[in-house]
Amino acid sequence: MSQRSISYSTWTSPHQHQLNAPEHKTGPNFLSALTFPNVLTRCWLARNESGNDDDDDERQTLLSPSATVPSTVTERYGSCIEILHYGTHSCVRLYARKSSAGHPKQLHVIKVLRRSSNAFVRATHRFEQSLSSAVSHPNLLQTLDVLQNDRGETCLVMDYCAGGDLNTLIATSGPLLDASAANCFFKQIMRAVAYLHENAIAHRALKTENILLSARGAVKVADFGDAEWLRDDVTHGIRAESRLRLQLSSLYSPPRKMVGSMPYLAPEELNDCAPVDPRAGDVWAAGLVYMAMRCGRLLWRTPCADDDGGYRAYLWGRQTYDGYPPIEGLEETHCRNVIYAMLHPDPTRRIRASEVLRSEWVYDVRVCDAGEMGQ
Template sequence: MSGDTFLAELGYKLGKTIGEGSYSKVKVGTCKKYRENVAIKVVDRKKAPPDFVDKFLPRELDILRGIKHPHIVQVFEFIEVCNGKLYIVMEQAATDLLQLIQNRGHIPNHEARHFFSQIACAVKYLHERKIVHRDLKCENILLTEDMQVKITDFGFGKKIHSSPHLSSTYCGSAAYAPPEVLMGVPYDPKKYDIWSVGIVLYVIVTGCMPFDDSNISKLPKSQQKGVVYPENVHLEEKCQSLIQELLQFSPTERPAAHQIVKHAWVRDGK
């Protein structure tokens, strides 16, 4: 019996593909027991390398089974099929943050604060539970029809069992990775997330990337110089201050997630 036939017997119907990775696809789906459309991530274990199947995938599943937060994508169920495919059924979003920014150029301060405060709350929730994401980027921040944030894709996520904990795995996207990761030194994965959140905030409010990532070897030097802002974008001083704090070259100088949600710019919207 094929995986799709098995799903059909469970009441699911697969639709078009809305995302694709190296070893997985994300499809729109419907099911009688859920009122709304769902997203179904189809993972093909047979196509994936052993490192993914034995290390990263089990970590992702372990994290997804144990988290529940209004700004993290909700997983409804996991369906294992004997042909090596795994179906992860989750809530469907309307778009993602990158698409929204590409469509609109950049996001005004009051809206940017709305999105960022939800991102920061979700990261705080994860870090308090000793979970790190390590691939926070605009593409992995989904948006519902009523513009609520849903963080997704925990493929590089992991649980950390000691503090301070240092990781050595190079993962994520170079454009959102902090200098210590790009330089190949052991790093604090929580501070990795904080840097990535800083990049996300910069992109939200300016519509462009803060650093040129076309030459990875030169990127840390550029990061050390700090960010400049496009002349056509007006930012509140408090917002610029927060970005500067998040994008500190030294990881120990970056704030913790629980400090970010208390920042003056974030709290101005409350």
């Protein structure tokens, strides 16, 4: 399996994934004592009607340990050794800090949010900073530190995931990813998605490139740049109502726009209809991520029957006795049923993330120790 290998013990022992080299240790989690709603309350304040952003710097330093421990990015995390991604409003870099003799370098990933005069971009950056710092789940990539570089740009510091991203693993794992490994990864993904959804957050950018892996095979769902907080949510249970809607009612959420990678986009995003709960789009994308793991490819380029023959074939297959061949090729009946339910074209009839976890198929999937602990 190229440079990555996945090995399993006997059925009675917890399985393990070995992906690339052992993961490097990171620095302390400066935010471990802060809870999800408390951090958002402190850092994601409502903008006033005039749109005045004079207090941006004050908001951004609330989370940053640099407010009490003066330090530069270089002093704390070393030097940049690689640019992992270069986008319009941000870039992602790998930093390495020298360690003592006999110990490996300490690696961190730093997402640099560029300064912008655009109010929407600034609001999106503040939201991403607050949310990525506040999440607390073993399968979500959390921001460990926030500070500014010498250009005055906000830097979000995260763990380095030595296993790479799921897209690369699929591309280098031979004909197909092992079904047991795919199921393990999928359950971890759905746990992360369900956690966000229960807290009235839609990720809105789920794809294989945004699903990272530790060296031992723990899933880390990353990139909250397109996430949306549903402040008025009353549809997903008491937990979301009590923890966020009542406590965080004064917070500001960037306006919604169509986001996401086109092959993972839900069909309702392309329709001129009444707004729907964007969490349904996350479930759709997660279903396509699972199929990418099992098929080694994307099922279609765009979820539009008029423009894409692959998607048209899927809609036809759903209505026939023989079904849609890629899904019918999955071994377990319960697995096929869940994937069909996740990829229901009607978002109001699509299964929810919490229901996926409770399904007979996913409930019985064994997750490796690394995935359970997020290590």
